[in-house]
Amino acid sequence: MVDDETGPDVRDLVALLDAQDVVGVTLGWVDNNGIVRARTVPLAELPAVARRGVGATTAVSVFDSHDGITFAHDGLSTPAGDLRLIPVVDGPRSIVPLAGQPGFAWVPARLRTADGDPWPYEPRDVLERQVRRAAEAGFEVRAGFEIEMYVARDDDGATAAHRGPAYSANALRDVDEFARQLLVDLAANGLSIGQLHAEYGAAQLEIALSPLDALAACDAQVLARQTIHAAARRHGLRVSFAPVATVEGVGNGWHLHTSLTRDGANALTGDGPHGLSDVGRGYLAGLLRELPGLVGVTAPSTGSLVRRRPGYWAGAYGFWGVENREAVLRLVPSSDLLGAGHTNVELKASDASANPYLALAVVIAAGLRGIADGAEPPEPIQEDVGTWDAERLDAAGIALLATTHEEQRAHLLASDLVRGVLGEELLGAFVAVRDADAAWALDHTPEEIVESLRWLY
Known part of the structure; x- marks a missing residue:
């Protein structure tokens, strides 16, 4: 279960990013087509997002390469359901200010259930x-x-x-x-x-x-x-x-x-x-x-x-x-x-x-x-x-x-x-x-x- 006390304290990291003129942090996740899907959050929201993530549909695991959604897999056969995309923050270098995109930073993310539990379709967990x-x-x-x-x-x-x-x-x-x-x-x-x-x-x-x-x-x-x-x-x-x-x-x-x-x-x-x-x-x-x-x-x-x-x-x-x-x-x-x-x-x-x-x-x-x-x-x-x-x-x-x-x-x-x-x-x-x-x-x-x-x- 995720609550306000769970997850990393990123306040120092936010201050560091703010000093580098970062205004948004992009959470990147790779789907079953090798396509990088993402959510970008304002820097001020990062402490909350590090604890609770941002919402994502369960259908992200059944998007095809043409942005179609297949419901042929029984486990994900309806559009109902929500996930949390949570940044992987495990140190001061976890979030990278992007040299080629001034104002933005990058962090890898993983999918969790709405309760914060492991999601069986999460690739990072598999590795x-x-x-x-x-x-x-x-x-x-x-x-x-x-x-x-x-x-x-x-x-x-x-x-x-x-x-x-x-x-x-x-x-x-x-x-x-x-x-x-x-x-x-x-x-x-x-x-x-x-x-x-x-x-x-x-x-x-x-x-x-x-x-x-x-x-x-x-x-x-x-x-x-x-x-x-x-x-x-x-x-x-x-x-x-x-x-x-x-x-x-x-x-x-x-x-x-x-x-x-x-x-x-x-x-x-x-x-x-x-x-x-x-x-x-x-x-x-x-x-x-x-x-x-x-x-x-x-x-x-x-x-x-x-x-x-x-x-x-x-x-x-x-x-x-x-x-x-x-x-x-x-x-x-x-x-x-x-x-x-x-x-x-x-x-x-x-x-x-x-x-x-x-x-x-x-x-x-x-x-x-x-x-x-x-x-x-x-x-x-x-x-x-x-x-x-x-x-x-x-x-x-x-x-x-x-x-x-x-x-x-x-x-x-x-x-x-x-x-x-x-x-x-x-x-x-x-x-x-x-x-x-x-x-x-x-x-x-x-x-x-x-x-x-x-x-x-």
């Missing part, structure tokens, strides 16, 4: 459970997102902001002012990145967020979206993180890198094959084993299915490799130059239409299960399997990951791991939303599907 499970097994989770984006000079996305070549200084120079603004604003908002560069796709850029603990990594990913959009707007540009921003384009991934530490050391690093420990082999094998259900959470949308094509470094086939960028699971090993702490596993089939908290939660769970089972991965594949014929693929036990909604839905519902991580209620809502999106797509062309998703992310 927190898996972080606790990892801790019980003796591990801390580290994660980081590589964020690809399409940058355009007009609202229809037709005018590319840079002309390439891929990875070149010429391409980045076309957006120099935006790139500078982005570096300044990211740093001001407390976001650390490893690099910024022009990517392979037309008008595509990428930033690599520095690794953090699991919850902080997801919070950083969400804040990075807000920061990037604001910096682009300041320079007359528009940014799309959508899995496919143009029909002919390569698409945008939000590649998810994860590792485990134990006693301050990288637990994946060892003296076994490919520099992996027993833990590292089990972790990798667990991810590989759970891929069909996993990618239904990490790359779940109609746009994800369009993006996931062989030859596009989008993780179309279910295999792993060492530094193989066509593999859906890419092992990034340690080296003498990088150090023993560098080992991590990159999931390619991950994009902005995924809820980052849910995506990371199922990845952690899959890895932990593989460790617990002592699972062993097969030998890595260092080729582009998209060039193989069907006989060779079959002999290697390699198959395409889902290419249709029906396949992906079946894999989601068949995965006991995904069901256990999300819970029956959330899985039901998640699948209902995917079904609603797929039903919408049936009546629209690929061009219309891409256009409908372009500016959602």
Whole structure:
């Protein structure tokens, strides 16, 4: 039960924000489409909001990508009901004054019932459970997102902001002012990145967020979206993180890198094959084993299915490799130059239409299960399997990951791991939303599907 005495005392924080000319605080929450929904409250209301939250409809968990509301999930089958969106305030850095939006600050939030009790559809709670499970097994989770984006000079996305070549200084120079603004604003908002560069796709850029603990990594990913959009707007540009921003384009991934530490050391690093420990082999094998259900959470949308094509470094086939960028699971090993702490596993089939908290939660769970089972991965594949014929693929036990909604839905519902991580209620809502999106797509062309998703992310 929430009352006036419950919740953090944020009066000192309010004074600090007021001194920085903040007038409004935006509470951000990510739905089952990966869309960031939000409420903004006046700064003076923050002490009350920190205790009691602000109202939100229970239907937020069954919004589809087109702002339709599906009532196909029995648990949320009517428009009746109210929730409280409560800011996650756990220290002086919890609320970030936004460098690109003067007067506003940002804070992640979570949904609670009207009585303040846990809400079974809350993504942050799902991730927190898996972080606790990892801790019980003796591990801390580290994660980081590589964020690809399409940058355009007009609202229809037709005018590319840079002309390439891929990875070149010429391409980045076309957006120099935006790139500078982005570096300044990211740093001001407390976001650390490893690099910024022009990517392979037309008008595509990428930033690599520095690794953090699991919850902080997801919070950083969400804040990075807000920061990037604001910096682009300041320079007359528009940014799309959508899995496919143009029909002919390569698409945008939000590649998810994860590792485990134990006693301050990288637990994946060892003296076994490919520099992996027993833990590292089990972790990798667990991810590989759970891929069909996993990618239904990490790359779940109609746009994800369009993006996931062989030859596009989008993780179309279910295999792993060492530094193989066509593999859906890419092992990034340690080296003498990088150090023993560098080992991590990159999931390619991950994009902005995924809820980052849910995506990371199922990845952690899959890895932990593989460790617990002592699972062993097969030998890595260092080729582009998209060039193989069907006989060779079959002999290697390699198959395409889902290419249709029906396949992906079946894999989601068949995965006991995904069901256990999300819970029956959330899985039901998640699948209902995917079904609603797929039903919408049936009546629209690929061009219309891409256009409908372009500016959602």
